[in-house]
Amino acid sequence: MLPTSPILNRRRLLTGTAALGAAATLGLPRMARAQGGLTVGFIYVGPRDDFGYNQAHAEGAAAVKAMAGVTVVEEENVAETVDVVQSMESMINLDGATLLFPTSFGYFNPHVLELAPKYPDVRFQHAAGLWTEGMPTNIGSYFGYIGMGQYLNGIVAGHMSQTKKIGFVAAKPIPQVLLNINSFLLGARAVDPSITCQVIFTGEWSLAVKEAEATNALADAGCDVITCHVDGPKVVMETAAGRGAFICGYHADQTSLAPDKYLTGAEWNWAGVYTGMVQTVLDGGTIGNFVRGGLADGFIKMSPLGSAVSDAARAQFEATKAEIMAGGFAALKGPLATNTGTPILGAGEALVETDIALESMDYLVEGVIGSTS
Amino acid sequence: MEGDLGLWSILIAIIGGAIRVSTPFLFVSLGELLTERSGRINLGLEGTLVFGAMAGYAVAYLSGSAWLGVGAAALAGALFGVLHGVICSIPRVNDIAIGIALMLFGMGIAFYFGKPYVQPVAPDLPSIPFGWWSDVPQVQAALQVNVLFLVGLALAVVVAWMLRSARVGLVLRVVGDSTDAARAMGLRPAPIRVMATAAGGALAGIGGAYLSLYYPGSWNEGISSGQGLMAVALVIFARWNPIACIWAALLFGGAGALGPALQSVGVTEGYYLFYAAPYVLTLGLLIATSSPTRAMAGAPGELSITK
Numbered sequence: 001m002l003p004t005s006p007i008l009n010r011r012r013l014l015t016g017t018a019a020l021g022a023a024a025t026l027g028l029p030r031m032a033r034a035q036g037g038l039t040v041g042f043i044y045v046g047p048r049d050d051f052g053y054n055q056a057h058a059e060g061a062a063a064v065k066a067m068a069g070v071t072v073v074e075e076e077n078v079a080e081t082v083d084v085v086q087s088m089e090s091m092i093n094l095d096g097a098t099l100l101f102p103t104s105f106g107y108f109n110p111h112v113l114e115l116a117p118k119y120p121d122v123r124f125q126h127a128a129g130l131w132t133e134g135m136p137t138n139i140g141s142y143f144g145y146i147g148m149g150q151y152l153n154g155i156v157a158g159h160m161s162q163t164k165k166i167g168f169v170a171a172k173p174i175p176q177v178l179l180n181i182n183s184f185l186l187g188a189r190a191v192d193p194s195i196t197c198q199v200i201f202t203g204e205w206s207l208a209v210k211e212a213e214a215t216n217a218l219a220d221a222g223c224d225v226i227t228c229h230v231d232g233p234k235v236v237m238e239t240a241a242g243r244g245a246f247i248c249g250y251h252a253d254q255t256s257l258a259p260d261k262y263l264t265g266a267e268w269n270w271a272g273v274y275t276g277m278v279q280t281v282l283d284g285g286t287i288g289n290f291v292r293g294g295l296a297d298g299f300i301k302m303s304p305l306g307s308a309v310s311d312a313a314r315a316q317f318e319a320t321k322a323e324i325m326a327g328g329f330a331a332l333k334g335p336l337a338t339n340t341g342t343p344i345l346g347a348g349e350a351l352v353e354t355d356i357a358l359e360s361m362d363y364l365v366e367g368v369i370g371s372t373s
Numbered sequence: 374m375e376g377d378l379g380l381w382s383i384l385i386a387i388i389g390g391a392i393r394v395s396t397p398f399l400f401v402s403l404g405e406l407l408t409e410r411s412g413r414i415n416l417g418l419e420g421t422l423v424f425g426a427m428a429g430y431a432v433a434y435l436s437g438s439a440w441l442g443v444g445a446a447a448l449a450g451a452l453f454g455v456l457h458g459v460i461c462s463i464p465r466v467n468d469i470a471i472g473i474a475l476m477l478f479g480m481g482i483a484f485y486f487g488k489p490y491v492q493p494v495a496p497d498l499p500s501i502p503f504g505w506w507s508d509v510p511q512v513q514a515a516l517q518v519n520v521l522f523l524v525g526l527a528l529a530v531v532v533a534w535m536l537r538s539a540r541v542g543l544v545l546r547v548v549g550d551s552t553d554a555a556r557a558m559g560l561r562p563a564p565i566r567v568m569a570t571a572a573g574g575a576l577a578g579i580g581g582a583y584l585s586l587y588y589p590g591s592w593n594e595g596i597s598s599g600q601g602l603m604a605v606a607l608v609i610f611a612r613w614n615p616i617a618c619i620w621a622a623l624l625f626g627g628a629g630a631l632g633p634a635l636q637s638v639g640v641t642e643g644y645y646l647f648y649a650a651p652y653v654l655t656l657g658l659l660i661a662t663s664s665p666t667r668a669m670a671g672a673p674g675e676l677s678i679t680k
Contacts, residue, residue, distance in 0.1 A: 047484075047594045049491045077594065200636045201644055208596050210648075212589035213390055213630050217637035220386055220511040235589040238494075242590075243514065257494065371641035 037069045038099060038282060041091035043084060044076045045104035046206050050232035052251040053205075053268075057103045057127070059252075060270025064278050073097060080106030085115055092122055099281055101274070103127040104205075105174060112139060123287070125277060128176060130359050131289045142273065142291035143176075144299030145353045147183040148324050149266025150227070151331045152302055153248035154187020155320055156263045157225035158195055159313030160246050161188070167223030167245070168199040169214045171206075171230045173372040175361040180229050180266075182365045183331045184248075188225075189367060191316065198223055199370030205231040212239045219243035225263070237262070246308065253303045264317070265303035272298045294353055296325045328352050338363040339370075382511055383634045389515025390630020391623045392522060393588050397422065397580040398622035399525040401604030403532060404576030406615060408454075409608055410536065411569035412549040412562070412675030413461055416472030418577040419601030420479020421453045425581025427487035430592035434495035442495065443521070443582045450578020451571045453479060458567030468677055476601075484594050491593050498587040519587050521579065525619075528576075532615040545569060549673035577601060610655060612671035625651050 040061075048058040054076065065072040073095045078087045084107045091097040100122060102112055108129035116124050116136040129141035157166045166188055168181050185197035198221055200214040211228070215236050218226055226240040227248035234257060240247050241258035249255070249265020277287050293299035302321065305314055323329050330352045334345030344363065345351065351358055364370055401418050408415045425446035433442030457475055461468045501523075504516030535542035548555045548562045548569075555562050580600065585592040603625065611617035628651035632644050 047491065049488070050593055051492070198637060200633050202633075203645055203648055206593075206595040207598055208589040208591070208593065209394060209584075209598055209600075209629065210633070213394065214633040214636075216389070216393075216514065217386055217630075217633035220382060220389075220514065220634075221637040232593055232595070234591050234593065238590060369639060369641070370636065371644075373642065 037071055038278070039071045039073060039091075039095055039097040040064055040278060041088070041095065041097035041100045042072065042074045043078050043087050043091075043100070043102045043104070043107070044074070045078060045080060045106070046076065046231045048074070048076045050206070051234040051237075051254055051257070052230070052232040054103070054231060056251050056268035057101070057270055060268075060274040061101070063271035064274050067275060067278060067282075069282065070278060078104075080104055080111075082111070084111050088112075088115055088124075092119055097122070099123045099125065099278065101125050101127070105129070105176070108141070123281065125287065135289075137289060140287050140289050140291065142277075142287075142293075144268060144273075144297075145292065145294035146176075146266050146268065146300050147179040147331060147358070148294055148329065148353055149300050149302060150180040150248075150250070151183040151187040151190075152317060152321060152324070153227055153250075153264060153266055154184040154189075155191060155317050156305070156309055156313045157184070157227070157246070157248055158188030158191030159310055159316065160263060160308070161192075161195060161225045163222045163224045164192065164195045165221070165223045166195060166197045167215075167218030167221070167226040167240075168197055168368075168370075169211055169218065169226065169228035169230060169236045170199050170201050170370075171204060173201060173362075175359050177229045178361045178364060178372065179358055180250075181368055181370070182361070182363075184227060185365060185367050186331050187320075190320070195367070197368050199364065199368055201370070202230065208235045211235045215239040216243065219245055227265075249303050255303055255306065259306065260308060262303070262306045263309055263313075264305050267301050267303055269298055269301045292354065294324065295321070296327060324353070332358075332365070337366050339366050339368050341366075380638070382638055383631075385509075385511050385515050386634035386637070387627040387630050389511075390634065391627035392515070392518055393626065394629050395622040395626030396519065396522045396525055396583045396588075397600045398604050398607060398625050399522075399529065399619060400580030400583065401577045401601050402607040402611065402618045402622060403525070403529055403615060404450075404573035404580070405605050405608045406573075406611075406613060406618060407532065407545070407576070408570045408573035409676060410549045410613060410673050411545050411566045412552070412673055413458070413468045413566050413570060414472060414605075414677060415454070415457050415475075415570055415573055416469055416602075416605060417453065417457055417475030417479060418472075418573070418605060419597065419599065420476035420483070421450045421574050421577040422581040422584070422601035423597050424453065424479040424483040425450045425578030426585035426596050427483040427490065427581075427592055428578070429582030430495050430585040431487070431490045433586055434490060434493050437496060439496045439498045439586050442586055443498070443579055446578040446582035447575040448578070450581070451575040453578070454571035454574025455567060457574070458570035461570075462563040462567060487592060487594070495586065495592070497590050498583070500587070519583070521583050521587065525622075529615045529619050536615070546673070549675050551674055577604075580604075606655070609672075610659065613673065614671060624654065628654055 042061040044054040046054045105128040108126050116139045124139045126141050128143045131141035188195040202210045225246040228236040237247050237254045237257045241261040255262045330350035332351040334349035335347045336345040337343045428449040429442035429446035432445035433439045500517045500519045504513035548565045607621045611621045632647035
């Protein structure tokens with residue numbers, strides 16, 4: 001698509017115009033070279049203040065910035081192409097960064113995987129990736145069980161839906177997104193097994209007009225509670241609330257966009273995670289190659305329940321949240337089949353939140369109206 | 374009446390989508406049409422659109438009035454147009470290269486100045502509920518028509534009339550078709566082209582304000598999906614005819630709504646293919662309307678791409 005064209009990449013624009021002294025006009029933060037200490041680089045796929053995925057990471061980065069002896073360099077709007085390789089190399093070579101947080105899913109394979117062996121002294125901490133045995137050991141992958149948050153969203157949605165139809169605006173059919181869609185529906189089905197969830201894929205992480213169209217199409221189809229998994233949920237939230245639907249947030253707290261319609265939301269809580277990881281490096285320790293955490297570990301949190309939430313919804317939400325906090329919770333319980341009829345789980349089987357099989361999910365469960373391709 | 378409208382709901386969604394999504398295409402393509410009819414191409418309208426979206430949102434937020442925002446976007450767009458027009462009036466300056474430079478410049482400074490306005494919520498432009506006669510909520514939603522869309526339709530008609538019958542339109546056409554003929558008539562082509570580019574920029578700025586103030590109705594760096602660039606192609610597609618610009622804009626808007634609408638009625642396979650529909654359509658129509666004997670019918674004679 002046109003807007004992600006590499007010639008519009010911000011760093012390139014900067015490189016091209018720096019010689020003309022235009023850097024000041026563009027107002028990019030000066031990237032300070034490390035004076036001793038630890039330099040940490042954060043790379044975002046979109047703008048840092050998108051009410052969503054990137055903002056959640058940037059809030060984590062801001063917490064790291066406040067730590068003593070740490071310099072933070074950041075770059076936003078970096079495409080999931082060779083652009084991210086250039087960004088990482090320039091952070092390593094020019095800024096002296098030895099700990100990198102490339103935060104978008106698509107950075108991992110092939111870009112981080114290919115670059116890591118070239119810089120064995122640099123630690124690559126990738127969000128959402130799936131580190132497995134045999135991959136370079138200077139790569140770490142971390143993520144949170146945010147599907148549980150979408151399950152809790154689903155419980156509130158199940159109580160609040162009148163039409164028994166809920167909607168989901170999704171970007172791309174990758175495992176994390178599919179897990180969120182399935183969890184949202186299964187949460188709602190824990191309330192009422194007749195509920196269905198309509199999903200619309202926009203095909204891109206950030207496409208404002210298409211997200212608005214998708215939200216309108218969901219409202220037209222009769223969905224009266226809508227959530228999403230796109231990078232910046234602002235457009236979906238505002239459009240859905242404008243159509244009179246209730247909304248469940250994602251990535252960050254979007255209460256302020258429509259306080260009357262906002263039920264709750266699944267949020268990242270990166271500040272604690274990032275400061276913890278950076279402290280480990282400062283202390284000379286090693287971060288695990290594969291780190292995951294959920295509600296109980298402080299990796300994710302829920303937005304405060306909105307004023308519209310009924311008492312019954314509130315009670316079941318709190319009860320389920322307590323179960324999840326206790327650990328070993330399973331959103332996917334047998335008997336369960338995909339929406340194309342393939343069995344997933346037999347009676348008595350379950351996939352608990354920590355199950356690694358969930359991270360290669362390639363199906364939508366029965367009750368979800370939509371297709372992965 | 375909720376729910377099962379079947380295939381009708383696709384039609385309603387496409388009409389609704391055409392009305393909602395087409396307005397920026399319409400304004401930018403009308404703006405580009407004015408500029409091109411004067412003999413210049415301004416490829417920078419994508420930058421103007423993005424800057425207009427930012428300026429409109431910022432002013433609407435600060436002043437509390439969405440219409441002031443539209444005014445500010447138009448003014449900012451006109452300034453970009455003047456800049457392009459004046460630079461291109463210098464002999465042997467390439468208007469296409471300047472356009473690309475201004476596109477990047479416009480986006481760069483829009484992102485820079487726009488940072489503080491990503492989070493706040495600005496007032497929206499009003500819309501008129503033309504669906505009052507129906508008790509189907511889908512129809513009511515599809516026929517929420519924004520005032521700017523109606524302004525755009527009226528403007529297309531006015532521009533068409535102007536180019537055919539009014540003095541200012543005829544002057545524009547002479548300048549666009551032949552610099553020599555214009556000079557012989559005692560006209561000064563350069564200032565006329567600057568004014569046409571400024572008017573084009575103002576319209577592109579309004580197109581941007583529609584994006585940030587009505588649909589989707591918020592400012593962020595990904596607000597434009599290349600509408601400004603596609604509108605330049607739409608002008609060629611519409612053969613430099615303002616009325617055809619309306620149809621071209623509606624076609625692109627409606628085609629854009631096709632993908633989500635089909636998914637919402639259960640046609641879920643192959644959505645990437647549906648999303649490519651507008652572009653496939655453009656290719657098909659351009660091939661169908663092209664001719665080996667006459668190239669670029671309707672193109673102004675002074676346009677650098679046709680010379």
